[in-house]
Amino acid sequence: MQFDKIHNRIGTNSEKWDSVDTLYGLSPDKAIPMWVADMDFQAPESVTNIIRDMAERGIYGYAREDDNYRQAICGWMERRHKWKVQPNSLFSVHGIVNAIAIAIQAYTKPRDSIIIFSPVYHAISRVVKASGRRLIESPLVKGPTGKYTIDLEATSNRLDGNETMLILCSPHNPGGRVWRQEELEQVALFAERHNLMIISDEIHHDLVYSDFTHIPFEKAVPSAQPFLVTLTSTTKTFNIAGMHTGNVIISDEKLRAKFKKVLLELAISPSSFGIEMTTAAYNGGEEWLERLLVYLNQNKTMFDSTINKIKGLESMPLEATYLCWVDYRALNMSLSDYKKKIESETQIAASYGETFGMGGDGHLRFNIAMPKKILDSALNRLKNAFLNV
Numbered sequence: 001m002q003f004d005k006i007h008n009r010i011g012t013n014s015e016k017w018d019s020v021d022t023l024y025g026l027s028p029d030k031a032i033p034m035w036v037a038d039m040d041f042q043a044p045e046s047v048t049n050i051i052r053d054m055a056e057r058g059i060y061g062y063a064r065e066d067d068n069y070r071q072a073i074c075g076w077m078e079r080r081h082k083w084k085v086q087p088n089s090l091f092s093v094h095g096i097v098n099a100i101a102i103a104i105q106a107y108t109k110p111r112d113s114i115i116i117f118s119p120v121y122h123a124i125s126r127v128v129k130a131s132g133r134r135l136i137e138s139p140l141v142k143g144p145t146g147k148y149t150i151d152l153e154a155t156s157n158r159l160d161g162n163e164t165m166l167i168l169c170s171p172h173n174p175g176g177r178v179w180r181q182e183e184l185e186q187v188a189l190f191a192e193r194h195n196l197m198i199i200s201d202e203i204h205h206d207l208v209y210s211d212f213t214h215i216p217f218e219k220a221v222p223s224a225q226p227f228l229v230t231l232t233s234t235t236k237t238f239n240i241a242g243m244h245t246g247n248v249i250i251s252d253e254k255l256r257a258k259f260k261k262v263l264l265e266l267a268i269s270p271s272s273f274g275i276e277m278t279t280a281a282y283n284g285g286e287e288w289l290e291r292l293l294v295y296l297n298q299n300k301t302m303f304d305s306t307i308n309k310i311k312g313l314e315s316m317p318l319e320a321t322y323l324c325w326v327d328y329r330a331l332n333m334s335l336s337d338y339k340k341k342i343e344s345e346t347q348i349a350a351s352y353g354e355t356f357g358m359g360g361d362g363h364l365r366f367n368i369a370m371p372k373k374i375l376d377s378a379l380n381r382l383k384n385a386f387l388n389v
Ligand SMILES: Cc1ncc(COP(=O)(O)O)c(C=O)c1O
Pocket: 037, 094, 095, 096, 097, 098, 121, 169, 173, 201, 203, 204, 233, 235, 241, 244, 245, 246
């Protein structure tokens, strides 16, 4: 099985592997990094082949969002997500966080407020704050199934009158929720009522487990088009995040013009590698993705069955993503105690819940996209360390 193959990434300038000493104080040859969201798997062959083709041509000039690129995205959205995207509604940018930063410039003013549902992927709040906009964090609520739900009444109570945008992470990171049709409708209604732009970050759209279906926001609520920007990417799906490319889908012409204006102002144009890799991944990576989803599902089961047996730990049941979200509040252990007792003993680098904003404390996020042999070793280390607390 191709995903069982162990790749030595140490010394390849991998942020995940080569930063464990500076970021976590762990020893690179003993550590198991389970933090940043990239996978220890090789990308599909179609992607590697296109890089090889480009290297053989040896000319790396400028590129456009050509018909092949547009068709690859439209075809993928239609096949995988039953969503009809118009080819002229697409832009290629340098990643999803880049797209969020552009959208903030395009659709809000300094000192406007932007709503997010916390805990959420930390770079979102980082770009909001860096842009001089105010952040409104609306806490997600753990429902009876142990999964997150959105509490729009709580959101209403946190509004300050300056809000102009809402950024939704769909599927959600961390916690792995796949928002249902009714939930998306409620968010759309809320946005309409408060005159908010919706930025739907759908980067994890393909990493969804078989009992669940991701519904693109625009498909769920077509009437949201005049206030909706959708962000998708091949980078998480096919493990090419280092390429820093992303696809922006804007169906509304007026919104598109505003986005384009900021692209011009900031001189952002597509990367030839981003265009080629995206096209190759969507055209040739589907079978690879099907196999990946089976493998990740097995890893998820393995992780949850070990972690949930440890008293005081609770892993949120994932509907999507390879990012397991573990609640350790029942242990009454501070983060510094966790670092001293568990992290230093296990040499496992996980993401700290605090970095995901409100409601993240007392949680850890573990990236399980790795060969089973390594995951097994990580789980043994965690089991021994937590059982000895
Ligand atoms: C929800 C979400 N959005 C965006 C990103 C990063 O996207 P990019 O690397 O394209 O900026 C991540 C990375 O983990 C993510 O989880």
